[in-house]
Amino acid sequence: xxxxxxxxxxxxxxxxxxxxxxxxxxxxxxxxxxxxxxxxxxxxxxxxxxxxxxxxxxxxxxxxxxxxxxxxxxxxxxxxxxxxxxxxxxxxxxxxxxxxxxxxxxxxxxxxxxxxxxxxxxxxxxxxxxxxxxxxxxxxxxxxxxxxxxxxxxxxxxxxxxxxxxxxxxxxxxxxxxxxxxxxxxxxxxxxxxxxxxxxxxxxxxxxxxxxxxxxxxxxxxxxxxxxxxxxxxxxxxxxxxxxxxxxxxxxxxxxxxxxxxxxxxxxxxxxxxxxxxxxxxxxxxxxxxxxxxxxxxxxxxxxxxxxxxxxxxxxxxxxxxxxxxxxxxxxxxxxxxxxxxxxxxxxxxxxxxxxxxxxxxxxxxxxxxxxxxxxxxxxxxxxxxxxxxxxxxxxxxxxxxxxxxxxxxxxxxxxxxxxxxxxxxxxxxxxxxxxxxxxxxxxxxxxxxxxxxxxxxxxxxxxxxxxxxxxxxxxxxxxxxxxxxxxxxxxxxxxxxxxxxxxxxxxxxxxxxxxxxxxxxxxxxxxxxxxxxxxxxxxxxxxxxxxxxxxxxxxxxxxxxxxxxxxxxxxxxxxxxxxxxxxxxxxxxxxxxxxxxxxxxxxxxxxxxxxxxxxxxxxxxxxxxxxxxxxxxxxxxxxxxxxxxxxxxxxxxxxxxxxxxxxxxxxxxxxxxxxxxxxxxxxxxxxxxxxxxxxxxxxxxxxxxxxxxx
Numbered sequence: 001x002x003x004x005x006x007x008x009x010x011x012x013x014x015x016x017x018x019x020x021x022x023x024x025x026x027x028x029x030x031x032x033x034x035x036x037x038x039x040x041x042x043x044x045x046x047x048x049x050x051x052x053x054x055x056x057x058x059x060x061x062x063x064x065x066x067x068x069x070x071x072x073x074x075x076x077x078x079x080x081x082x083x084x085x086x087x088x089x090x091x092x093x094x095x096x097x098x099x100x101x102x103x104x105x106x107x108x109x110x111x112x113x114x115x116x117x118x119x120x121x122x123x124x125x126x127x128x129x130x131x132x133x134x135x136x137x138x139x140x141x142x143x144x145x146x147x148x149x150x151x152x153x154x155x156x157x158x159x160x161x162x163x164x165x166x167x168x169x170x171x172x173x174x175x176x177x178x179x180x181x182x183x184x185x186x187x188x189x190x191x192x193x194x195x196x197x198x199x200x201x202x203x204x205x206x207x208x209x210x211x212x213x214x215x216x217x218x219x220x221x222x223x224x225x226x227x228x229x230x231x232x233x234x235x236x237x238x239x240x241x242x243x244x245x246x247x248x249x250x251x252x253x254x255x256x257x258x259x260x261x262x263x264x265x266x267x268x269x270x271x272x273x274x275x276x277x278x279x280x281x282x283x284x285x286x287x288x289x290x291x292x293x294x295x296x297x298x299x300x301x302x303x304x305x306x307x308x309x310x311x312x313x314x315x316x317x318x319x320x321x322x323x324x325x326x327x328x329x330x331x332x333x334x335x336x337x338x339x340x341x342x343x344x345x346x347x348x349x350x351x352x353x354x355x356x357x358x359x360x361x362x363x364x365x366x367x368x369x370x371x372x373x374x375x376x377x378x379x380x381x382x383x384x385x386x387x388x389x390x391x392x393x394x395x396x397x398x399x400x401x402x403x404x405x406x407x408x409x410x411x412x413x414x415x416x417x418x419x420x421x422x423x424x425x426x427x428x429x430x431x432x433x434x435x436x437x438x439x440x441x442x443x444x445x446x447x448x449x450x451x452x453x454x455x456x457x458x459x460x461x462x463x464x465x466x467x468x469x470x471x472x473x474x475x476x477x478x479x480x481x482x483x484x485x486x487x488x489x490x491x492x493x494x495x496x497x498x499x500x501x502x503x504x505x506x507x508x509x510x511x512x513x514x515x516x517x518x519x520x521x522x523x524x525x526x527x528x529x530x531x532x533x534x535x536x537x538x539x540x541x542x543x544x545x546x547x548x549x550x551x552x553x554x555x556x557x558x559x560x561x562x563x564x565x566x567x568x569x570x571x572x573x574x575x576x577x578x579x580x581x582x583x584x585x586x587x588x589x590x591x592x593x594x595x596x597x598x599x600x601x602x603x604x605x606x607x608x609x610x611x612x613x614x615x616x617x618x619x620x621x622x623x624x625x626x627x628x629x630x631x632x633x634x635x636x637x638x639x640x641x642x643x644x645x646x647x648x649x650x651x652x653x654x655x656x657x658x659x660x661x662x663x664x665x666x667x668x669x670x671x672x673x674x675x676x677x678x679x680x681x682x683x684x685x686x687x688x689x690x691x692x693x694x695x696x697x698x699x700x701x702x703x704x705x706x707x708x709x710x711x
Contacts, residue, residue: 010143013059016136016218016454017154018162030063040165061117062129062140091446096147105148109446114436120149134433135215136454150451158469159458160222165190176253183236184229185209187220197265199465200225200258203272204279206234207330235329242363244380251283259290266290267465273297287388293464295457297396298431301406302381304373304620312613313663316344317543326361340538349664350674368674373620386413392421394460398429399641402543411494426480430542442546445486484644495574498703505695506688511563513707515693521685524557528679531658531665532558538661549596549604558656563711565648570710573642574699576608580634581692586682587625587670588615593636594654597645604652610638625670653696655686
């Protein structure tokens with residue numbers, strides 16, 4: 001295409017449905033005409049110089065694809081474009097009626113890339129490219145061909161116009177009720193009239209005002225105020241930085257401050273991911289009536305269910321994040337280390353920051369001072385205030401999101417609170433959601449990436465902040481991706497209506513649907529100095545990836561129980577539970593349960609897992625040490641999933657007591673884990689008998705499958 005270009009070819013660049021640039025290809029040269037979003041005016045056309053990088057990367061990547069396209073035929077299932085060696089697979093078709101004739105375009109999905117750059121073709125020629133990331137989708141489209149791409153949806157919906165400029169009102173220091181000032185940046189539409197009042201969208205973040213401001217200015221262009229605030233103790237905000245501790249009160253104070261501004265119509269929404277998702281639920285838990293909508297992406301949950309004390313254990317995998325936020329300003333590079341083994345093995349764990357960074361982290365020391373779920377930790381638990389949460393919420397998460405329990409808690413909380421306007425989208429995603437179609441060699445199909453998330457965000461805010469007519473309330477409450485079948489499904493609730501919990505019992509010879517008879521227990525020895533690994537790269541900062549545990553299962557400190565090959569496909573969708581009867585020679589220990597899918601080659605791929613620190617088996621607030629050798633019952637909630645286990649594959653339950661890289665191993669002494677330097681090897685016993693029927697509970701979609709028929 002590039003080599004044959006003699007006439008001028010015009011492309012348009014859109015982000016989240018907003019036209020931001022025109023790009024021209026003429027005589028093998030590129031030119032660009034950018035829109036200044038602040039002035040709402042177009043700049044003069046100028047040569048596009050790639051080395052300057054003063055434009056979105058999507059434009060550079062798209063131009064590179066077009067330059068290197070040598071006429072490869074897009075008529076097979078897969079197409080390889082040489083240099084830069086991009087591989088594409090046939091994906092969606094889009095049909096548009098133009099002048100009475102149906103025109104069909106083809107989207108080709110890039111498979112082996114993060115933030116993939118997909119190609120749109122018409123009759124074998126490239127007419128555009130689409131790039132996705134966690135914020136939304138960008139479109140680089142040949143002028144006049146927009147309706148032959150997913151961009152068409154933006155024109156079909158009743159949504160806010162995007163023709164308003166941007167005015168940065170400047171930095172303010174928002175006062176809190178205890179006298180701390182929080183650095184806050186405010187943007188308003190550039191054409192705001194004298195007495196005009198607007199709905200506002202608030203982002204509260206520990207990652208710096210500039211980190212997410214640029215991507216969310218799209219809302220200002222559509223008639224919203226945008227407020228981005230650094231949380232207490234971060235960046236330019238005053239106060240002490242203790243993650244999650246002050247967010248309910250500070251969120252409430254900030255919402256009140258926004259509502260008091262002359263440009264505010266007192267209807268406020270919040271958006272953000274991870275910690276920026278957590279702060280939304282904390283603010284909602286204050287009961288503030290000005291908070292009218294949330295778009296909560298991969299939100300963190302309560303401290304002992306999600307982070308930083310998952311199941312009561314101290315999370316080692318969180319160190320990458322802890323190091324990044326250990327000082328006033330975000331240091332993204334602090335997570336990239338090659339000495340994680342040495343760091344994770346250091347004892348006592350309270351001294352790890354000094355060992356790794358050469359200095360203490362004050363909030364780490366504070367965390368270490370609070371071993372059990374006392375008033376300190378309860379202050380961070382927004383679920384305790386469920387009755388005050390009334391805000392319509394759009395929740396985004398995924399099966400491999402390491403904050404997945406946060407979205408589970410969010411959904412259950414608003415369901416319990418009777419919030420009618422709620423929606424949840426669960427994809428085959430890691431914490432960095434909607435960015436890849438393959439996770440650690442697990443191919444999730446072309447549909448695993450969605451082009452419409454940013455459109456849904458806008459529709460949600462338009463409906464509940466501007467009260468625009470919308471079909472979003474009539475859409476299914478839950479959309480979820482079925483791994484294995486690799487397709488999207490929908491339901492009015494979660495777990496889906498057709499879900500029935502069925503038990504799969506541990507037996508001496510595997511997993512069975514029948515209760516075991518009288519059987520001897522199984523045992524292993526757990527050495528805290530050599531714990532079983534949880535397969536992650538700590539620097540990747542993703543703790544729930546679907547890795548292959550085939551080699552791990554060769555260790556002698558892990559038990560596993562395997563079903564017979566499935567006679568037909570088994571479909572499960574929901575949260576998985578484990579109920580163990582176990583004994584330990586130690587006064588305290590950990591139990592880790594993992595469910596895997598085993599294929600014909602013996603690969604054992606993680607589906608779900610969960611853990612519990614033994615002393616918290618009955619309560620996180622009131623620990624009870626073990627009586628060595630006494631059989632105890634453990635109820636362990638595992639991560640949620642929707643998956644089709646294929647006929648011929650097997651289910652496997654792994655049980656161990658270590659998850660190196662994910663948690664610091666229990667020293668088995670019963671002492672304070674923050675300062676403990678001793679360790680004991682524990683003899684662990686798992687019981688499976690008529691009296692002690694250890695089992696897992698699977699959320700089976702009985703209308704599609706049944707355990708008794710599959711095994």
